[in-house]
Amino acid sequence: MGSTIVVMGIFVADAAFTAARLPDRGETVMGSGFALGPGGKGSNQAIAAARAGGEVHLITRIGADAFGDLAKVTWADAGVVAHAPVGAAPTGAAFIFLEEGTGQNAIIVAPGVASEISAADLRSATNMIADAAVFLTQLEAPMEAVVEGLRIARAQGVRTILNPAPAVALPRDELTLCDLVTPNETEAEGLTGQRVVDVSSAAEAARLLRAQGAGGAILTLGGQGAWVDAEGRAQHLPAREFGAVRDTTGAGDAFNGALAVALSEGASVAEAAAFANAAAAISVTRAGAGASMAARAEIDALHVVG
Numbered sequence: 001m002g003s004t005i006v007v008m009g010i011f012v013a014d015a016a017f018t019a020a021r022l023p024d025r026g027e028t029v030m031g032s033g034f035a036l037g038p039g040g041k042g043s044n045q046a047i048a049a050a051r052a053g054g055e056v057h058l059i060t061r062i063g064a065d066a067f068g069d070l071a072k073v074t075w076a077d078a079g080v081v082a083h084a085p086v087g088a089a090p091t092g093a094a095f096i097f098l099e100e101g102t103g104q105n106a107i108i109v110a111p112g113v114a115s116e117i118s119a120a121d122l123r124s125a126t127n128m129i130a131d132a133a134v135f136l137t138q139l140e141a142p143m144e145a146v147v148e149g150l151r152i153a154r155a156q157g158v159r160t161i162l163n164p165a166p167a168v169a170l171p172r173d174e175l176t177l178c179d180l181v182t183p184n185e186t187e188a189e190g191l192t193g194q195r196v197v198d199v200s201s202a203a204e205a206a207r208l209l210r211a212q213g214a215g216g217a218i219l220t221l222g223g224q225g226a227w228v229d230a231e232g233r234a235q236h237l238p239a240r241e242f243g244a245v246r247d248t249t250g251a252g253d254a255f256n257g258a259l260a261v262a263l264s265e266g267a268s269v270a271e272a273a274a275f276a277n278a279a280a281a282i283s284v285t286r287a288g289a290g291a292s293m294a295a296r297a298e299i300d301a302l303h304v305v306g
Contacts, residue, residue, distance in 0.1 A: 002131040005049050005260045006158075008059040008122065008149045009042010010114035010140045011084070012092035013067040014289055016249065020100050032100060038074040038290035039094050040114070041138040041165060044250050047078040048257025049136075052279060053296040054264060057132070058082045059125055059149075060141075063113045067091035074290055083125065089113035096249055096289075103247045103284065109140060109166070117141045119148035130156040133264035136256060138163045143171065150177035159263060163256045164191060176213035180230060180269065182256055183209075184220045199236050202227035206234065218259070218273050220252050226277055230269035237274055240281035242302055250289030255280040258299060278303040 018033035038047070046058040058075065062068035062084050068091040075082045092112030098105055122129070122145055129135055135153035137146050139162075146162075153160045154177050162178040164170065167190035175181060175191075183205075185196040192208040194201060196219065206217035206229035216230025225239040258279035262272035279299045286292035 002133060003264050004055045004057060004132045005134045005136060005264055006057045006059065006125070006129050006132040006153075007042055007046040007049065007260075008117070008135070008137045008141060008145065009045065010040040010092060010111050010117070011038065011043035011060055011062055011071045012040040012094045012109060012111065012114070013037070013070055014039030014094045014096050014249070016096040016098055016288070018098040018100055022097055022106060033098070035287060037288040038070055039096075039250070040092065041140050041163065041253055043071065043074070044253035044289045044293070045136060045138070045163070045257040045260070046080045047074065047290045048254045048279065048293040049261050050079045051293045051295050052258045052261040052299055054257075054261040056080050057128055058084070059117070059121060060084045061087050061113045061117050063087055063089055063091040065090050067093065078293075083128075087113040087116055089116065098247055098249070103245045105247070105249045107249070111140060114140070115142060117145045119144045121145060122148040122152055126152050126156075129153050129158060132158050134159045134161060134260045136161045136163070136260045138165050139168050140166065147171060147174060147177070150174070161256065161260060163252065165252060167191075173213060175209065178213075179215040180218060181209055181214040182218045182220065182252075182259070184222070184252055188219050196221070199224065199227060203229070203234060216269055218269070220255055220280070222248070222251075226255070226273055228270055228273045233270060235270060237277050240278050240302060242281045243285040245284045247287045247292065248284050250292050251280045251284050253289065254283035254293055257293065275299060275303050
């Protein structure tokens with residue numbers, strides 16, 4: 001097992017609109033801002049990991065179009081090694097609503113050609129996965145590819161992280177393939193039936209996730225920080241502050257990418273989650289998803305404070 005990180009997931013171009021509220025059906029609402037930038041949970045997490053100091057490989061697919069060109073430029077700038085065949089279908093896109101004043105978001109994702117990522121793509125990457133320290137994936141890609149990637153990594157003794165986002169039903173026993181599962185409050189409730197509103201309910205949801213077979217669980221709780229239940233230890237990590245919250249899009253991706261880096265460097269899960277907490281705190285002070293990911297020096301500076 002090596003020290004690299006392999007991420008499997010999608011790239012989409014994020015079209016982000018800022019407004020006071022979402023429109024009702026048939027209504028037009030005037031917005032106060034718009035931005036087009038790189039997104040997709042897999043790509044975002046790969047970028048976050050690379051900027052946090054990891055050696056990162058990304059398995060995905062893009063189209064032969066302007067959004068695909070944006071992906072390639074973005075990965076080159078971040079230092080991500082992409083394994084991204086160009087397909088006939090277009091690169092995906094996402095609609096992102098950002099609420100004025102709070103930076104809270106609502107998102108619709110259309111994966112485009114990334115919906116064609118297959119189990120065969122993962123099997124062809126078996127040697128690369130086997131050489132990694134961490135395999136990280138999410139649920140925007142086709143489920144068969146997610147499961148195959150986790151199976152290959154587990155068979156090769158590679159640490160597996162599943163960020164179960166967006167919230168969808170999982171195949172039976174999939175969590176048994178996960179050394180760590182990293183849902184937010186909504187995703188944790190979808191997986192366990194336990195509504196998560198505070199630290200106490202997060203602790204119960206984490207216990208239920210472990211009972212379903214996950215090796216450990218980390219629940220990201222937004223402004224309440226994170227709950228970590230792994231390696232025989234359960235604890236609450238309060239949220240870190242780096243500045244005023246501008247845009248929460250990609251905060252979970254920042255967390256997962258940085259988490260993978262710290263684990264690849266030999267940190268305990270609790271230590272890695274604290275490092276990831278700092279990365280997420282930095283990301284929410286910046287606009288965009290892929291564009292908001294913090295550099296290693298910034299994370300280290302915040303991580304060691306207090």
